[in-house]
Amino acid sequence: VQLVESGGGLVQPGGSLRLSCAASGFTFSRYYMAWFRQASGKEREGLAEISTGGVSTVVADSVKGRFAISRDNTKNMVFLQMNSLKPEDPATYYCAARYGYGGTWLRSWTEYDYWGQGTQVTVSS
Numbered sequence: 001v002q003l004v005e006s007g008g009g010l011v012q013p014g015g016s017l018r019l020s021c022a023a024s025g026f027t028f029s030r031y032y033m034a035w036f037r038q039a040s041g042k043e044r045e046g047l048a049e050i051s052t053g054g055v056s057t058v059v060a061d062s063v064k065g066r067f068a069i070s071r072d073n074t075k076n077m078v079f080l081q082m083n084s085l086k087p088e089d090p091a092t093y094y095c096a097a098r099y100g101y102g103g104t105w106l107r108s109w110t111e112y113d114y115w116g117q118g119t120q121v122t123v124s125s
Contacts, residue, residue: 001025001114003095008119011085015123019080021095021116029053032098033071033078036109037091037121044094046106048080056104063089085123092118 007019019035034049048059048069057069066085071078078095096112 003097003114003116005093005095005116005119008093008121010122010124012125013085013087013123015085016081016083017085017121019082019093019095019119019121021078021080023076023078023095023097023114026097026114028076028097029073030100031113032100032104033069034096034098034107034112035067035069035078035080036094036096037089038094038118039091042091044109045091046109047093049104049106050078051104052100058104058106060106082121085121087123090121090123092120094118 002024004022011017035047036044038044047063050057050069050071054071066083068081095116097114098112
C-alpha cells in the first residue's frame with residue numbers, strides 16, 4: 001500500500017495550490033479518502049473527506065469555501081484544491097484512506113487505515 005502526496009510548496013498569501021495524492025496497492029474505489037494537516041506543535045486536523053464514488057464530500061469549517069476535495073478513480077488519485085491561502089495554513093498535508101462505510105464526515109485521524117508521507121505547504125510573502 002502506498003499513498004504519495006505531491007504539489008506542496010511555497011505560496012504567497014492569497015495564492016493557490018493543488019495537492020495530489022497517488023494511491024496504489026489497494027482497491028482505491030472502495031476507500032473513502034481524506035486530507036489532513038498538521039502544523040508544528042499542533043494536533044492533526046481533518047480538512048476534507050470524499051466518498052468512494054466522489055459524490056459526497058465534507059469540508060472542515062476552518063477551510064470551507066477555500067478548499068475542495070476531489071478524486072479520480074480511473075487514476076487512483078485524490079486532490080485538494082486550496083485557494084486563498086492564509087498565513088495560518090502552513091503545515092504538512094497528508095492524504096489518508098479508510099475502507100468505505102459509515103457515510104462521509106470528518107473523522108478522527110485514528111479511523112484511517114493508510115497514510116501518505118505528507119507534503120509541506122508554506123505560505124509566506
